Amino acid sequence: MIRIDSVTKRYPDGTVAVDRLSLEIPDRSITVLVGPSGCGKTTTLRMINRMVEPSEGTITLDGVDISRQPVNSLRRSMGYVIQNAGLFQHRTIVDNIATVPRLLGQSKARSRARARELMERVGLDVSLAKRYPYQLSGGQQQRVGVARALAADPPVLLMDEPFSAVDPIVRKGLQEELLRIQEELGKTIVFVTHDIDEAIRLGTMVAVLRTGGRLAQFAPPAELLSSPADAFVEDFLGADRGIRRLSFFPAQALELKKTPIVAVDSTAEQIAARTTPETPYLLVTGLDGRPLGWSEPEDLVAGDIDVARLLPYGRPFAYGTDSLRAALDGAVLSPTGWAVAVDDAGRAVGVVSQQAVGEAIRAAHAKGLTAAKVAG
Amino acid sequence: MNVLTFIHAFFSDGSHWHGYDGIPTRLTEHLHYSLQALAIAAVIGLPIGLITGHYGRGGNAIALVATGSRALPTFGLLVLMVMWLGFGLGPVMIPLVVLAVPPILVTTYEAVRSVDPSPVDAARGMGMPESRILLQVELPGALPLILGGLRSAAIQIVSTATIAAYVGLGGIGRYIIDGLYQRNYEKVVGGATLVAVLALVTLGVFWAVARVAVSPGVRRSG
Numbered sequence: 101m102i103r104i105d106s107v108t109k110r111y112p113d114g115t116v117a118v119d120r121l122s123l124e125i126p127d128r129s130i131t132v133l134v135g136p137s138g139c140g141k142t143t144t145l146r147m148i149n150r151m152v153e154p155s156e157g158t159i160t161l162d163g164v165d166i167s168r169q170p171v172n173s174l175r176r177s178m179g180y181v182i183q184n185a186g187l188f189q190h191r192t193i194v195d196n197i198a199t200v201p202r203l204l205g206q207s208k209a210r211s212r213a214r215a216r217e218l219m220e221r222v223g224l225d226v227s228l229a230k231r232y233p234y235q236l237s238g239g240q241q242q243r244v245g246v247a248r249a250l251a252a253d254p255p256v257l258l259m260d261e262p263f264s265a266v267d268p269i270v271r272k273g274l275q276e277e278l279l280r281i282q283e284e285l286g287k288t289i290v291f292v293t294h295d296i297d298e299a300i301r302l303g304t305m306v307a308v309l310r311t312g313g314r315l316a317q318f319a320p321p322a323e324l325l326s327s328p329a330d331a332f333v334e335d336f337l338g339a340d341r342g343i344r345r346l347s348f349f350p351a352q353a354l355e356l357k358k359t360p361i362v363a364v365d366s367t368a369e370q371i372a373a374r375t376t377p378e379t380p381y382l383l384v385t386g387l388d389g390r391p392l393g394w395s396e397p398e399d400l401v402a403g404d405i406d407v408a409r410l411l412p413y414g415r416p417f418a419y420g421t422d423s424l425r426a427a428l429d430g431a432v433l434s435p436t437g438w439a440v441a442v443d444d445a446g447r448a449v450g451v452v453s454q455q456a457v458g459e460a461i462r463a464a465h466a467k468g469l470t471a472a473k474v475a476g
Numbered sequence: 477m478n479v480l481t482f483i484h485a486f487f488s489d490g491s492h493w494h495g496y497d498g499i500p501t502r503l504t505e506h507l508h509y510s511l512q513a514l515a516i517a518a519v520i521g522l523p524i525g526l527i528t529g530h531y532g533r534g535g536n537a538i539a540l541v542a543t544g545s546r547a548l549p550t551f552g553l554l555v556l557m558v559m560w561l562g563f564g565l566g567p568v569m570i571p572l573v574v575l576a577v578p579p580i581l582v583t584t585y586e587a588v589r590s591v592d593p594s595p596v597d598a599a600r601g602m603g604m605p606e607s608r609i610l611l612q613v614e615l616p617g618a619l620p621l622i623l624g625g626l627r628s629a630a631i632q633i634v635s636t637a638t639i640a641a642y643v644g645l646g647g648i649g650r651y652i653i654d655g656l657y658q659r660n661y662e663k664v665v666g667g668a669t670l671v672a673v674l675a676l677v678t679l680g681v682f683w684a685v686a687r688v689a690v691s692p693g694v695r696r697s698g
């Protein structure tokens with residue numbers, strides 16, 4: 101465990117970048133440091149690998165004061181990823197990744213074999229091995245940066261805004277990749293970002309810092325969203341904190357209605373049987389079970405359903421994996437006000453109204469049910 | 477007679493191609509002085525430039541040395557050295573080295589300073605010792621500029637090494653000085669042409685060295 105104990109950093113010019121900060125960074129999980137620009141995130145991170153020495157206070161790694169450890173061996177036990185990847189332009193991708201194993205005295209052949217293994221792990225095609233950094237996209241370079249940091253299999257990974265220089269879609273891909281890698285490797289990751297959404301998506305624990313390097317709140321993301329410590333944190337979380345919090349409630353809490361679903365080849369009796377007073381619309385599905393669109397029951401002519409005239413069904417949500425946020429989104433986007441739940445194969449498994457989603461949200465809040473984070 | 481006829485006359489004269497005053501001998505001598513001066517200047521300029529560049533200290537001192545030594549007249553220095561040390565190779569080497577150190581030193585310093593700081597930061601953060609950061613991260617990135625500094629030093633040396641002839645030594649300068657003395661303009665022009673050709677060859681050599689020594693990743697990205 102990394103323990104930061106009332107650490108202060110005062111730069112020679114008098115700037116207090118970090119002010120009596122104490123944090124316990126749990127093992128094998130992602131701890132995110134987030135806050136506005138200049139609040140001391142980078143300084144804090146760099147004190148962990150002694151790129152910056154604290155003015156006061158101590159940092160311990162598994163109980164040992166890091167200032168007593170030889171600086172280079174300490175750094176080699178911690179992967180370090182920076183914003184623009186910081187790749188060595190004169191070395192090929194495979195040799196960039198092999199840097200730390202080489203520093204640790206491993207043979208060239210073994211280091212390169214290890215580097216290729218890591219390329220696969222971070223989702224890079226091995227055919228890129230012999231390229232130079234300038235021949236890669238920003239997102240690919242960032243993956244190389246992560247692979248290079250992981251090459252010597254360090255227990256700790258320090259990441260300073262690693263994904264902030266790529267576009268939002270690439271960033272999302274990199275974040276998912278990091279979560280997947282973390283699931284496989286279980287590193288102790290300290291991740292710096294100024295993007296609260298990234299913090300919430302990635303963090304097991306999130307430390308919100310305020311300007312002047314003071315800790316505002318240290319909590320799991322769901323708790324941050326449900327009970328921000330003060331106005332600063334609340335402000336930093338942004339306006340749609342309530343909506344974002346729904347990401348932490350699984351959609352499975354919803355009770356689906358399965359009756360108002362008819363296949364496109366239904367008979368008049370089947371349509372009649374599925375029409376109930378509390379569901380003004382019927383969802384028509386194809387023969388494969390996938391949703392086609394909504395219709396009022398009286399507009400459906402058995403044996404002659406015109407798919408082109410159905411109302412669009414918006415964006416369905418995956419019942420097993422999505423959150424209440426996705427369900428709410430689906431209901432809001434649907435012209436009928438009803439969201440469609442699908443299974444992994446995209447087949448409609450039920451429908452749910454905006455009202456029902458609202459009730460589920462109230463129930464979830466009441467229970468304070470903050471189960472494991474779910475996607476979307 | 478124009479210059480081209482002089483050049484033609486000089487190079488087609490068979491007697492200019494052998495003997496102690498033949499072109500091969502004089503070229504070899506000239507190359508010998510030049511390479512020696514360049515080597516000494518590089519041994520002085522490169523390490524100082526690399527280390528001051530790496531630590532970012534001493535930039536002002538380097539700028540001072542550079543301007544100061546540029547103000548020194550090479551020929552004056554030669555005369556001074558001869559008066560002080562007498563005739564020989566030493567008095568020739570000193571002005572040549574003084575001429576060559578500043579471009580090497582200044583460009584090396586600047587080249588290291590201008591290397592992208594983020595790979596250096598990454599290298600330090602992964603526990604690379606400073607010496608390795610300098611040699612394996614900064615130097616490869618700075619190499620194109622450093623070679624440029626060496627190249628201008630080399631060209632200045634090659635064209636200035638003619639001064640060796642003033643103190644009774646050989647080299648291509650012999651043709652120029654003897655030619656002027658004998659009013660043999662064919663010889664003067666021939667010597668000057670040789671110097672120019674040698675300067676062009678030097679350019680070619682540095683181009684080839686850069687092709688081999690500079691990583692394609694740096695060449696293409698910079």
Ligand SMILES: Nc1ncnc2c1ncn2[C@@H]1O[C@H](COP(=O)(O)OP(=O)(O)OP(=O)(O)O)[C@@H](O)[C@H]1O
Pocket residue numbers: 111112113115116117136137138139140141142143144294
């Ligand atoms: N070497 C330094 N010398 C003096 N002041 C510094 C130095 N490095 C950082 N600072 C100051 O310390 C404060 C914290 O800087 P730091 O880089 O840790 O912030 P940050 O939270 O990472 O910001 P950003 O999100 O912009 O990267 C800032 O006011 C900054 O100007």
Ligand SMILES: [Mg+2]
Pocket residue numbers: 141142143
């Ligand atoms: Mg920063």
